[in-house]
Amino acid sequence: MGSCLSETELISRFFDFQIPGHWSTQGIGDDCAIVEVGQTRLAITTDTVASGTHFLPDADPFTVGKKSLAVNLSDLAAAGAVPRCFFLSLSLPQTDLKWLEAFSRGLRETAEEFSCPLIGGDTTKTAKIEDKQAPFSITITAIGEVQKGLTRQGAQIGDDIWVSGRVGDAYLALMLRTGQWKGLCTQDVAHAMDCPTPRIALGQFLAHYATACADISDGFLKDLGNILTRSSVGARVNIDDLAVSEALRARSRDERRQAQLAGGDDYELVWTASPQARAAMREFEKTARMQGEPLVLSRVGTIIPDGLILVDNSGCEVMNTFKGFDHFANENV
Amino acid sequence: MGSCLSETELISRFFDFQIPGHWSTQGIGDDCAIVEVGQTRLAITTDTVASGTHFLPDADPFTVGKKSLAVNLSDLAAAGAVPRCFFLSLSLPQTDLKWLEAFSRGLRETAEEFSCPLIGGDTTKTAKIEDKQAPFSITITAIGEVQKGLTRQGAQIGDDIWVSGRVGDAYLALMLRTGQWKGLCTQDVAHAMDCPTPRIALGQFLAHYATACADISDGFLKDLGNILTRSSVGARVNIDDLAVSEALRARSRDERRQAQLAGGDDYELVWTASPQARAAMREFEKTARMQGEPLVLSRVGTIIPDGLILVDNSGCEVMNTFKGFDHFANENV
Structure with a gap:
């Protein structure tokens, strides 16, 4: 009786009851x-x-x-x-x-x-x-x-796409620890998997500037994809603009891209904001660094009317063959 | 590495962090x-x-x-x-x-x-x-x-002890279905285990009259015991005053008492209230019945300074050898 529903499909098919409530809420899916x-x-x-x-x-x-x-x-x-x-x-x-x-x-x-x-x-x-x-x-x-609350809904055409931190290391740690990739799992890499830092201060700052926001738990492309779906827009992303750790830079291009685009378990944030907010973003980054936190915010793309276009630094389009994490999607019972 | 901590001990030993919060709360344990x-x-x-x-x-x-x-x-x-x-x-x-x-x-x-x-x-x-x-x-x-909120804390010496419904049938169903007790599990008895009714209307009514309240999930004596501990009082209970279903009345005295006093899974309420509230209780019961719900409220005892005294209709004291449900208490790993 197994099936190939994704988590999102499963929720909308079985658990979107639409029962009117006393409190005003913003439904399931964020x-x-x-x-x-x-x-x-x-x-x-x-x-x-x-x-x-x-x-x-x-x-x-x-x-x-x-x-x-x-x-x-x-x-x-x-x-x-x-x-x-x-x-x-x-x-x-x-x-x-x-x-x-x-x-x-x-x-x-x-x-x-x-x-x-x-x-x-x-x-x-x-x-x-x-x-x-x-x-x-x-x-x-x-x-x-x-105050107002950020959701995945609200990304506007022309908005910048931003990502916090260096994504991919948690996935690198998993691959090294399970022996699926060769190499030693250094302390820094292990730390990314074991002790993710929730971006609480950044999130509160973004509440004033971002138009949509999600955390990267299931992989950058999948979590960005949720923003695009909920906002009914598309995106153009330069995947080489994602900040990358030294450990991950040392891996092959394919491994690096798999870890960064689809790895998940990073608990960084991905958000959209008007280009007018760029200076505020850089100011937040600078302040965090002055306070001893080596925060990096990467501007990685632009919201477009529809589709998802991935390019690299050479300007070439990159095929999207990367799949983020879904508990039920790849099941074949 | 197993141990015999009860759930309550486990919580107070490991999870009572006492971290000050922005919101005023009434801690763990209710x-x-x-x-x-x-x-x-x-x-x-x-x-x-x-x-x-x-x-x-x-x-x-x-x-x-x-x-x-x-x-x-x-x-x-x-x-x-x-x-x-x-x-x-x-x-x-x-x-x-x-x-x-x-x-x-x-x-x-x-x-x-x-x-x-x-x-x-x-x-x-x-x-x-x-x-x-x-x-x-x-x-x-x-x-x-x-509005105010009922907790397990607040039972006063001299308060009546009340119980809703006919407790014990859910446990009877479990024993019959698992073959631990002989007999047929009738539809009514199965229903008590499968489809408990949360006493939402009763709870809202009790908010105006009860001094302490708990639901009966782990067994009447254990859930009453939580009220006594949290309120620092004792109780005298006539166990024959608990309303009993016909199916359970047909069992042996020992089985009946085990199911009623320690069975659990009933999701009825047990509460304490001043004797002055008796008329209001009977009025609520009568109104419910007029609306087609065969609700029964049983006054089963009195709050005393300390201890737990169980008696039966003959006035004889009954040894408390009944243990309610605790996920970890009887473990011996």
């Missing part, structure tokens, strides 16, 4: 739902991460704790939100005190860094398959506050 | 967190249900959809909240269109019944164990609005 509660506007997101799907089976529990909250805060960042609180639903195979201690230490570190208290949750045992318990699974719901 | 957002007070709850833990492996997906939302709305009911919206995080072994169609139909039916729109979520693949995907797991976060 990084966050934006909900108007009295005079306050909330951004709310929920994400599940599981061992074997989002984490390697032997992942350090401290890292698991940090990253599970970070990926949810990244969704809040994409909405331009100030994090306010979160809820944790933890499914564990057993009460492993050492694992729990390290996990909670990691979770707490990220929660403290972003002043985001844990205010509720649930713990259960994971399901059994035959005699074995399934490994851990963690669902976090994070709530933030926005 | 059915819902109560959060003040501007002029609005929210009740927020999150619960994970999984195949093999909360559902029998062959559970009807329509029922799974209905019940997964119902158990979260039951937490909102215990807080006296009006449901406003919910978020769904769905982990599936594969895209089974037939399963998804029935699941979404069940989910939608409960969502429509309580005017609670689905406004966001996440779908992922379940983790693998060796070659097999783990079965489904569903996390729902539900958000409601309260």
Whole structure:
């Protein structure tokens, strides 16, 4: 009974109930739902991460704790939100005190860094398959506050396309660790995969300038693609304008492009903004660097009426053969 | 590395971070967190249900959809909240269109019944164990609005203890279906396990009268016990005052008591209220019945300074050998 629905198709086919609500909301399909509660506007997101799907089976529990909250805060960042609180639903195979201690230490570190208290949750045992318990699974719901709130909708023809950070290293780490690519996984590269930094300050800044925004969780082209679909526009992108780490620059061109365009798990932001906002972007970048954060913002393309055109520095068009991450799309059961 | 921490101990040991937040909240440990957002007070709850833990492996997906939302709305009911919206995080072994169609139909039916729109979520693949995907797991976060909000804290010495409905049938259904007790699982009994009704209207009524409230998910004594602990009081309960279904009355005394006192999965409410509220309770019960709902409210005991005394109709004290459900307490790994 398997099928090839993408996550987006699955949601629109089965879960777009259109039940009228008391609160005004901006439906399903963005990084966050934006909900108007009295005079306050909330951004709310929920994400599940599981061992074997989002984490390697032997992942350090401290890292698991940090990253599970970070990926949810990244969704809040994409909405331009100030994090306010979160809820944790933890499914564990057993009460492993050492694992729990390290996990909670990691979770707490990220929660403290972003002043985001844990205010509720649930713990259960994971399901059994035959005699074995399934490994851990963690669902976090994070709530933030926005002024207006950024979504994937709103990109205008003529807008610049921007990306934060050097995307691709998280994917490089995964390939090296699983032995699919040859080479040593350096500490910096491992860090990109294990300890992504949610771009909370950048997101709040972008709330004043961006016309649309998403976080890069499933791969740059896929997450940009979500903006294009939701905004009913196209894009022309110079893929050589994406900032690249030294580690990734040392790989072959094909590996580099695969990692940067389709890799995912970066938790950087991709957004669109009027060309008039360029000076403000550079100013934000400069201020961050003066404060010791080596932030890089890359202007990588332009919004066009439709289609997706990829070019490189030589001006040649590049075939888009890169597929971002989709949990269900490549299944063939 | 296994251990015998209860869920409550696990939370207080590892997840009581005490990080100061921007919003005023009533910490971890209740059915819902109560959060003040501007002029609005929210009740927020999150619960994970999984195949093999909360559902029998062959559970009807329509029922799974209905019940997964119902158990979260039951937490909102215990807080006296009006449901406003919910978020769904769905982990599936594969895209089974037939399963998804029935699941979404069940989910939608409960969502429509309580005017609670689905406004966001996440779908992922379940983790693998060796070659097999783990079965489904569903996390729902539900958000409601309260005036003041009911919690487990606030029971006063001299208060009555009340219970809604006829508890025990969900446990009876589980025992019959798994063959642990002999007999046929009738449709009524199966319905108690498959389609619990969240007591939303009752909860909103109780918000004006109850001093503390909880829903009965882990067993009457365990959920009452949470009220006693959080309120620093004790209770004297006549266990024969719990309303009992005909199906359960036909079982042995030991089975009946086990199901009623420790069974869980009932999603009825247990609450405390001043004796002055008795007339209001009876009035609510009468109105519900006039509207065609055969609601029964049972006054089963009294709040005392400390301890938990169980008696039966003969006035004899009954030993409390009944244990409610705890995911981790009985583990011995």
